[in-house]
Amino acid sequence: MILVTGATGTVGRALIDQLRAAGEHVRATSRHPADARLPAGIEVVRADLGDSTHMAAAMAGVDRVFLLSTGPAIPEHDAVVAQAAAAAGVARLVKLSSGRTGDDTATDPIPTWHRAGERSVRGAGVPWTIVRPLGFMSNALHWAGTIRAHGAVHAPYGQGRIAVIDPRDIAAVAAVALTADGHDGQVYTLSGPQALSPREQTAVLAEVLGRPLEFVEVAPEQARRALLEHGVPADLADAIMALRATALAAFTSVVHDTVERLTGEPSRTFRQWAVDHAAEFCSAAA
Numbered sequence: 001m002i003l004v005t006g007a008t009g010t011v012g013r014a015l016i017d018q019l020r021a022a023g024e025h026v027r028a029t030s031r032h033p034a035d036a037r038l039p040a041g042i043e044v045v046r047a048d049l050g051d052s053t054h055m056a057a058a059m060a061g062v063d064r065v066f067l068l069s070t071g072p073a074i075p076e077h078d079a080v081v082a083q084a085a086a087a088a089g090v091a092r093l094v095k096l097s098s099g100r101t102g103d104d105t106a107t108d109p110i111p112t113w114h115r116a117g118e119r120s121v122r123g124a125g126v127p128w129t130i131v132r133p134l135g136f137m138s139n140a141l142h143w144a145g146t147i148r149a150h151g152a153v154h155a156p157y158g159q160g161r162i163a164v165i166d167p168r169d170i171a172a173v174a175a176v177a178l179t180a181d182g183h184d185g186q187v188y189t190l191s192g193p194q195a196l197s198p199r200e201q202t203a204v205l206a207e208v209l210g211r212p213l214e215f216v217e218v219a220p221e222q223a224r225r226a227l228l229e230h231g232v233p234a235d236l237a238d239a240i241m242a243l244r245a246t247a248l249a250a251f252t253s254v255v256h257d258t259v260e261r262l263t264g265e266p267s268r269t270f271r272q273w274a275v276d277h278a279a280e281f282c283s284a285a286a
């Protein structure tokens, strides 16, 4: 039985689809199981990653764990899950981290949180694998509202390139690490096949959607305000903005061949991702 945390999120849903297709028994965690909308056949248990009693109960009968935590609570949640996994005698723990954790010069919050989480995972005494993706292609969904309403993308750092990755490819690597031998103690940095700036991603989306799109570069402070207006807490907004600024650094534009090496399939292009998500950028009437 594989326990998937973060199961209702972007990577978690893709992972559950792939584990189901492989015939694995999966238990998913959510704080709100009634709203989880997970496929039939998936056992969903209510669990908060910060609650050691919930996590101990969720581990019953589990031999492998996918750990996905988010935000400022990453250090605390990873420690709780790693300890619960050790206490339950779990044989394999796969943590989703962040690519920039591997950039020694990165001192902003998100890689700092993940480094602390990784330390808990490495120290728990459970065989572990760490998966460190660069930026997700699905972050482009944040532009869907202005694309639908105005045919425009508003983003900071228009020239900053990131070798963005399709979340399905992250899930595919996690699925390999969970289900195949030979990945204990490995740290995998993942990227997509090409480094793209927001301006270049906008051009790809325009081509796929068959409509002109304007790219409007906004000041970082304006982008931060937009996050706050969308209800993102200030500490997380600051962390996201610090992360976005690093798109200007060379580290995030390096392409890694890890997805193909581990899964045997080349990583998906942003164009493929955009084709598969085109409907989400179109108004219902279109």
Ligand SMILES: NC(=O)c1ccc[n+]([C@@H]2O[C@H](COP(=O)([O-])OP(=O)(O)OC[C@H]3O[C@@H](n4cnc5c(N)ncnc54)[C@H](OP(=O)(O)O)[C@@H]3O)[C@@H](O)[C@H]2O)c1
Pocket: 005, 006, 007, 008, 009, 010, 011, 012, 029, 030, 031, 032, 036, 047, 048, 049, 050, 068, 069, 070, 071, 096, 097, 098, 099, 110, 133, 134, 135, 136, 139
């Ligand atoms: N976006 C990027 O470009 C990027 C790049 C590299 C790494 N990452 C990392 O990827 C991770 C985010 O992955 P994602 O986008 O797939 O996540 P997501 O879509 O934001 O989903 C978050 C998941 O976490 C669960 N969750 C949140 N708080 C929880 C809690 N207290 N207890 C239990 N579950 C909780 C939610 O489940 P419920 O709401 O159902 O409880 C949900 O399933 C983060 O660690 C981030 O640092 C992101």
